[in-house]
Amino acid sequence: MSNISRRSFLKKAAASAGGLALAASAPRAVAASPKGAELATVLDIGRCIGCGACVDACRTINNFKFPRPEKPFPAMSPQDRVKVEDWSEKQNVDSRLTPYNWLFLQTVDVSYKGKDYLIHIPRRCMHCQNPPCANLCPFGAARKLENGITVIHPDICFGGAKCKAVCPWKIPQRQTGVGLYLKMMPRFAGNGVLFKCDRCFDRIDKGKLPACIEICPEQIQHIGPREAMLEKARAIAKDYDGFIYGDTENGGTNTFYVSPVPFEVLDRALKEQAQPGPHLASVKNSMAISENLGKALLLAPLAGALAAGASIAGKLKNSRD
Numbered sequence: 001m002s003n004i005s006r007r008s009f010l011k012k013a014a015a016s017a018g019g020l021a022l023a024a025s026a027p028r029a030v031a032a033s034p035k036g037a038e039l040a041t042v043l044d045i046g047r048c049i050g051c052g053a054c055v056d057a058c059r060t061i062n063n064f065k066f067p068r069p070e071k072p073f074p075a076m077s078p079q080d081r082v083k084v085e086d087w088s089e090k091q092n093v094d095s096r097l098t099p100y101n102w103l104f105l106q107t108v109d110v111s112y113k114g115k116d117y118l119i120h121i122p123r124r125c126m127h128c129q130n131p132p133c134a135n136l137c138p139f140g141a142a143r144k145l146e147n148g149i150t151v152i153h154p155d156i157c158f159g160g161a162k163c164k165a166v167c168p169w170k171i172p173q174r175q176t177g178v179g180l181y182l183k184m185m186p187r188f189a190g191n192g193v194l195f196k197c198d199r200c201f202d203r204i205d206k207g208k209l210p211a212c213i214e215i216c217p218e219q220i221q222h223i224g225p226r227e228a229m230l231e232k233a234r235a236i237a238k239d240y241d242g243f244i245y246g247d248t249e250n251g252g253t254n255t256f257y258v259s260p261v262p263f264e265v266l267d268r269a270l271k272e273q274a275q276p277g278p279h280l281a282s283v284k285n286s287m288a289i290s291e292n293l294g295k296a297l298l299l300a301p302l303a304g305a306l307a308a309g310a311s312i313a314g315k316l317k318n319s320r321d
């Protein structure tokens with residue numbers, strides 16, 4: 001069975017078992033996080049069945065945050081300076097990251113220690129502990145919240161895609177024809193807004209689980225304070241003599257994948273089997289590079305002032321609405 005037909009089959013099976021009834025299936029909630037503690041997630045990919053319910057739930061729950069571009073797009077000057085990126089006519093694509101698809105599944109066939117595995121890997125933002133996307137965004141549009149979630153503010157983002165350029169996994173995805181650049185310098189700067197998983201921060205604020213975690217019929221995903229999640233990841237890894245990805249990558253992230261197969265084997269298979277990125281290679285701490293550290297220090301006051309200005313503007317707008 002091909003990956004796609006297998007996924008359709010599993011999706012139907014999950015749906016008929018009630019697995020897609022998101023609102024009705026909420027016995028779990030986010031474990032209380034001590035003040036200041038970062039939230040992290042664990043994904044036990046050794047048990048993921050690749051049903052895709054998480055992908056569908058993310059698309060449904062977060063649909064109201066997706067871009068609604070104005071067309072025709074203003075021509076850039078010079079014309080080819082910034083490439084137009086338009087996913088608005090391809091919103092149904094769910095086999096890679098796009099501004100309309102913040103989570104997708106990679107699937108690889110691998111052999112390890114004489115055993116064959118079909119591994120499904122849900123991919124989305126890693127929510128780095130020291131995120132270069134947030135540290136190096138010149139406008140303060142990308143920022144890390146106190147609970148460890150990194151978000152991109154769609155009203156502040158100028159679309160220059162610095163966050164994508166510095167992200168070790170190239171996670172954020174641009175949509176042209178939306179955002180601040182249209183009001184400021186539509187022909188000369190930016191060219192859209194960058195979108196990515198925001199860990200359903202608005203649901204978390206209400207004590208709810210992220211949609212992808214709540215829907216999972218196998219409960220392979222967990223969320224809670226980072227230390228507790230790291231312990232959980234280590235316990236799962238110990239159970240099947242497995243491996244963890246994300247605990248040290250890029251200096252540490254708030255996403256831990258646990259797999260019975262080493263991640264270098266999975267990363268090689270992703271390339272050999274032509275799966276779209278992100279990769280699963282080991283990643284050095286990009287914010288430890290002095291050039292990035294210096295830029296972050298220089299940008300911090302500017303980004304803070306812009307973010308504060310945007311927040312005040314937002315409050316004024318809300319008080320008028």
Ligand code: SF4
Nearest residue numbers: 125126128131133167
């Ligand atoms: S994975 Fe990329 S987009 Fe996500 S927090 Fe890290 S640097 Fe930012």
Ligand code: SF4
Nearest residue numbers: 058197199200210212
């Ligand atoms: S945490 Fe929320 S935004 Fe992120 S992939 Fe899951 S459902 Fe989508």
Ligand code: SF4
Nearest residue numbers: 048049051052054216
């Ligand atoms: S994480 Fe859960 S919902 Fe998503 S594909 Fe795997 S088993 Fe299905």
